[in-house]
Amino acid sequence: MSYLIAEGMTGGYGGADILHDCNIYAEKGEIAVIVGPNGAGKSTAMKAIFGMLNIHSGRVVLDGEDITNLTPQARVAKGMAFVPQTANVFPTMSVEENLEMGAFLRRDDIRVTMNEVFDLFPILKDKRNQKAGELSGGQRQQVAVGRALMTQPKLLMLDEPTAGVSPIVMDELFDNIIEVARTKISILMVEQNARQALNIADKGYVMVQGSNRFTDTGEVLLNNPEVRKSFLGG
Amino acid sequence: MEDLLNAFLLMSNFVFVPAIAYGSQLALGAVGVTLVYGILRFSNFAHGDTMAFGTMIVILFTWWFQSMGINLGPLPTALLALPFGIIVTAIFLLGSDKLIYRFYREQKAAPVIYLIASVGIMFVLNGVVRFIIGPNDQRFADGERFIVKAREMKQYLGTAEGVSIKVSQGLTVITAIIVVIALFWFLNKTRTGKSMRAFSDNEDLALLSGISPDKVVAVTWILVAILATVAGTLYGLDKSFKPFTYFQLLLPIFASAIVGGLGNPLGAIAGGFVIAFSEIMITYPYKKFVAYVVPGDWKPEGLVQLLATDYKFAVSFIILVLVLLFRPTGIFAGKSV
């Protein structure tokens, strides 16, 4: 059984439904990527999994436990972590304080985790006392991912982590994400840069108009001519 | 040389010392306004009357202590009553939050709705204070009046001018320093304080991190109770307690908070001193000062006053307008415009 099971999700923000019978699964230590055209409901699917919008049918199961009716905060306690696309750091607080806030719910010693984050993103160690708002776009994304990792999540969800960063920084971020996955954390990611994302994906979901269109391993999807033609620009 | 010393002493006595005391009072008030703005995201029009309410409770306890013969010797008895004033004010503020503001938070109401609700609370407080203690001036200062007397200083220095420092002024500055240091220690070093800053920075992310909004809001109101009661009591000791004056303090307090950048406590403190010094320096009659500084026996005819004291609120207002025109986020960057 998959670590994360999100099945038959149908719902939206109150008006018309955006998701229609959408299914997403993620395995332990693997990277799952949701790609698709603009307005396909990629981010919406992720928010539904995190409990930020109501789905009126379908269910979300994490590690065998049904969490469909939990609030986002309660899902954090269950081992989910979410990195929003924008406004994902505390700008007037230092890098170190940002990480501390990520671990707000933990009562044990957080220094070990913090050092792990610093090992993953060495630049943050140098800038630990600088305000997050003063960092470059790529460094801010690292702070955002680092903050999410401080809760010691089992499932890390990233909403377009590479939006607005340069190609070099993007490659670096993807490398970091692979490293995170190696520590037995499941990763679920929404990406605009479909080709690069599917390259590192164990599993890919191509979404169109709120439903799954193609589901396979990243490699197969990259080689699927139809996917290439419609979604990867040839 | 002697004249220059006299001029300096004169300015110290009538401008610097009062402005430092007044600035501290405004700073404490402005930090309270800015905290509410940072966490609850509205300008609290009830703040002036919250100060009046807290001060009233302090006065009532002071009178009770005085009637029992309890006092602090040279220091005002009000200091002893301060903690009780803070507790009662905190209970009131937490109650008003539970009954009123929380509803609008759950509704995710527009900031202007909070503003109107705070006006309602202002009315209620206004009525409560006038109902209990009346609309008139109340004096509750006791103990020694002066730390340094101008007359003694003149004799000691052999100068024509001297500086007097009132106990209330010294107390204001010392208390303000203690409160501000404690506040910044709390905000920067404690887990709860940091969670408040996080909440103020990015509410959604704070929620995702598991920070409880209810707790942050409750702690904010307690801090506001401390700041408002201390500021109000110090102002009352230094000048006098009159409910309407506290309502009028709202303008210089808001001006201080906006000058410093709404939501920025450090800026609010700087703003408080900017406003206080401007207000006192612009309304001070410089006649005697000019006579000292200008060589010879020449004396100016008028008062050499830039603006009549009646217009002291205009000073806060003009500074406020200038800041809004040129730097709407305040001198120190605050939250959004």
Added chain:
Amino acid sequence: MLINRNIVYFTIMALLLIGVGLFQSWNVSLSILNLCLISAIMALGVNIQWGYAGLFNVGIMGFAALGGLAAVLVAMPPVEGAWSAGGWGAIGGLFLAFISIALAVITYQRMSAGRTRSIIIIAICVIGFFITRAVFGPATHAIEDINPATSGYLGGFGLPIVLSWPVGGIFAGIAAWVIGKITLGLRSDYLAIATLGISEIIIAVLKHEDWMTRGVKNVIGMPRPVPYEVNLQTADWFITLSSTLGADPVGFSSIFVKICYACLFVSMLLIVLWLSETALKSPWGRMMRAIRDNEVSANAMGKNVTKRHLQVFVLGSVVVGLAGAMLTTLDGQLTPTSYQPLRFTFLIWIMVIVGGSGNNWGAVLGGFVIWFFWIEAEPLGLVLMNVITSGMAEDNSLRLHLIESAAHMRLMTMGLILLLVLRFSPRGLLPEKSS
């Protein structure tokens, strides 16, 4: 349904006023009615700002006071010799101040940013300030020295006082334009704080610029737009009229005067109400409400939100200024110390919110209801306190304190009404018709 509700509420209101007339006196009832009418106009002005556009104005008092100032400047007879003594100096001083500010603004706009610009602007301001003072100070002193016990001010133009109503509106409109220009487009809080500030300053000016308003010495005995009681009592047609009605001419004359005022005010109210309703139903009004309900999308649709807000803010203030001038006309005197923010700003707010923000009829009803209870709360509060304390001894200090403080209960009651309506019936007695 909505029409029915209108009729029911206004009928109840009329019955209340008639009740006061029957049980207290017609004089009291008409006094309340006149102030209800003025309050209704003021509430209409605030409703234009808040109900149409969602602008929170905390300076209603100041705009109303500008109307009061207009009444003095338009209607009072000019003081003999005041103009020659210092009138032109005072006006010239104000003109110089205006020129310096204009120069500073032009310099700011024309020159490129830098230290030179800052130095020049500061120099213009400082020099302008001292020149203004040199002209203005002696002139105003000269004016204030003319017979200070009875005049000591410039007086007005001796024109019919009704003319001051539109002039008051214009004064308030100009002040609103300046404030709006500065704060609109920023956060809503800033408009609130700035209007709070300007109203305090306007009152300070009225209190302390004796050459213009006699300050705290008050301007009294202002000309009336309606006949005087003494003249009525000796007029033949009036004596005949009261004898046909079977009334005592002395008592009836004061009622007659109040009815005259009421007729004037009712016609004013109807004009303002008609204009407001027309504006609200026009494409302009629909656009204002669209902006209020979704500023972001209105902005995206290319509407200049800030400009629209400025329009509506000025219009609302004009109405408030008009009502302010009417109020001073009714009082027959300008007493700057009587301008209290709780009475002039926040009470009007409560009228609008209780009546129904966005609905002009609601604002009118709110003006009537709240003013009625504001006046009648005092005797009711006193009765209540007497009942509560009836068990206590005559000289019980608590009893005396409670009875003495009954007046302050009004503030608390008004605050509670505001909070309760905002919470449980935010759309007010007569809700806005949804389009």
